[in-house]
Amino acid sequence: MEKTAATEAASGVPAARGIAGAGELAVLPGEDPWSPQEAEEARSELTAEVDRLQAEIASSEAAVAGLLRDGSDSGGDEADTGAKNISREYELALAANTRETLGQAERALQRLDEGTYGLCEVCGRPIGKARMQAFPRATLCLDDKQRQERR
Missing domain, CATH: 1.20.120.910 (DksA, coiled-coil domain)
Incomplete structure (x- = not known):
């Protein structure tokens, strides 16, 4: 199911954009x-x-x-x-x-x-470029990863 701009705005999770350019990949503020x-x-x-x-x-x-x-x-x-x-x-x-x-x-x-x-599969926020470079298979931001590990 493809997200539209309306569902993207409502969920806070960016819609898939097709094949992404490097500059379009998610980064944390300041990265x-x-x-x-x-x-x-x-x-x-x-x-x-x-x-x-x-x-x-x-x-x-x-x-x-x-x-x-x-x-x-x-x-x-x-x-x-x-x-x-x-x-x-x-x-x-x-x-x-x-x-x-x-x-x-x-x-x-x-x-x-x-x-x-580089986008968290739970909350849709950026995971962080440094984390993605260290662990390229990461799917969760640090907050969601910590929550998952506490369960």
């Missing part, structure tokens, strides 16, 4: 606007992270497949079977965490394209 080079650095970092995470997931899936193959062997004692189960559970948990991080990185790239990168 310098995003330069094209800074925006491209953020995009490059996120793209590299997506590639790295996809490779990690493929590696983890291959490890789980190997553990499942090895686990189907009826040989070995209970301790060996238990160790294999622990390894398999660890690889599955690692893959799940990696998939979550991958989704966050892909969403950050989408927000860059939409022009909503």
Whole structure:
């Protein structure tokens, strides 16, 4: 659902603008606007992270497949079977965490394209350029992040 100027004014959350120019990305009052080079650095970092995470997931899936193959062997004692189960559970948990991080990185790239990168997903205020540069997948301003962590 696309926001209009009226819904933007009512909610305080800027409407998506299509592909954003660097100077259009949100910053806190007093911060310098995003330069094209800074925006491209953020995009490059996120793209590299997506590639790295996809490779990690493929590696983890291959490890789980190997553990499942090895686990189907009826040989070995209970301790060996238990160790294999622990390894398999660890690889599955690692893959799940990696998939979550991958989704966050892909969403950050989408927000860059939409022009909503750097805006808090809860309150719509700017997150802060320095925070976005330090943690490019951030989706919450510091106030909302602290509220979330207190829950």
